[in-house]
Amino acid sequence: MSQQRAILLLADGTVYEGKAAGKIGTTTGEICFNTGMTGYQEIFTDPSYYGQLLVTTNAHIGNYGTADKDTESDSVKIAGLICKNFTVPYSRHQAEASIQDYFEEEGVVGISDVDTRAIVRHIRNKGAMNAIISSENFDLDDLKKQLAAAPDMDGLELSSYVTTKEAYTMGEENAPHRVAVLDLGTKRNILRNFLQRDCYVKVFPAKSSMEEIMAFQPDGLFISNGPGDPGAMDYAVKTAQAMLEEDKPMFGICLGHQILARAVGIPTYKMHHGHRGINHPVKNLITGKSEITSQNHGFGVSPEAIEQNLDVVEVTHRNLNDDTIEGIRIKGKDAFSVQYHPEASPGPHDAAYLFDQFVDAIRARKK
Structure with missing residues (x-):
């Protein structure tokens, strides 16, 4: 897995630093969290998540790999992933690829090795808001400009x-x-x-x-x-x-x-x-x-x-x-x-x- 640096910036100015997961790039969306312990690939491919940056509260994501039969649509629909442990080696014999290979193929940008408990508590207290993940651009002023241009979910037809x-x-x-x-x-x-x-x-x-x-x-x-x-x-x-x-x-x-x-x-x-x-x-x-x-x-x-x-x-x-x-x-x-x-x-x-x-x-x- 890449050890490249990544950054998560929330609309209220809160910043978290971690490591790049998936494709190297930049992505925006509304940040939200899911408390499910299993089924991460079904969640990633659920069209209802289109346009959202997903925080997974389960500590390990990727440990059982990915398989085509676990998808809920024809592609990954989340705008990006935020997780604690992005686990590339997998142990399920039915799996067809690692989560890193899957995200690279699907073009998904993510960030790992961040305190997801702190992020979830922040969302619970402050409410849903837009955010930006980047593993290629670390200029906060520039990221703030990109984030300000992202549309709000309120009033958005998707x-x-x-x-x-x-x-x-x-x-x-x-x-x-x-x-x-x-x-x-x-x-x-x-x-x-x-x-x-x-x-x-x-x-x-x-x-x-x-x-x-x-x-x-x-x-x-x-x-x-x-x-x-x-x-x-x-x-x-x-x-x-x-x-x-x-x-x-x-x-x-x-x-x-x-x-x-x-x-x-x-x-x-x-x-x-x-x-x-x-x-x-x-x-x-x-x-x-x-x-x-x-x-x-x-x-x-x-x-x-x-x-x-x-x-x-x-x-x-x-x-x-x-x-x-x-x-x-x-x-x-x-x-x-x-x-x-x-x-x-x-x-x-x-x-x-x-x-x-x-x-x-x-x-x-x-x-």
Whole structure:
């Protein structure tokens, strides 16, 4: 691994020095942290992380190498990595490459050998902010200028950068259920969950028209996860409203949850530092049971607005750490959504029942 120097500069002027990891270069993005102990490659390739510098709280990153089967999209989506130990030698026999070779091939800039505990505490106290990593330029004044030019995540539309360029299908065409997926940055494991439940899936680009989607003759409609500010995605909100008018079973995950809320007049807001990890406790208010969930979001649905619209929206799930809204159901419709990731890759499988709930609704409607 390179012993070259690297620097991390935060928007508030805080500086950390460490060693270069991955490609030598410079990168900017919003800094955030993930508390997951496993699944780093799935996290790196999750489109929801597009435009973000990721701090991993687990001390060792790279120790089990990388493999194509562990990816959640066609490329690394994080803007850069910040970690304690960037471990190049790996011990997993299924691995195909070291993390250093993987990052060099994918063009990912990172920094290691920094105090990630101190960085996480700083983000928790000060909130999410932009940052810059460089292993080629150590002029702080110049880095500050580059950082000042980086766009803020608040108000940033990013789904159009990660969505599929062309619609495509997955599964058996004669499967009993047809699901249309509006791809705002979907993870592969979401699609696998549909295939495992006898669904034929067609994935549509984020800005597809409702006419294109309905030409597939879907039995159910799904809005995926993805990056960026839902408040900057009026085009997706209009599509979600048109989907609701079709009155078919409808399901949204993460960004899809926020878009569904906006479709019925519930605004979203930028969180202080977001939820990212695979250990977030959520209570299902319908069953009274709690589940450990995988999460990755920096925006949330307004609880105050929901309180004023209880005739339209029912809250189905709440976060047990901070009482934020984690799930809703639209009254009078077969439409629901959750803020977290029931496909859980990486993460626990407590919430996989939500896919069954969606497919059951499709099956019941067809009868």
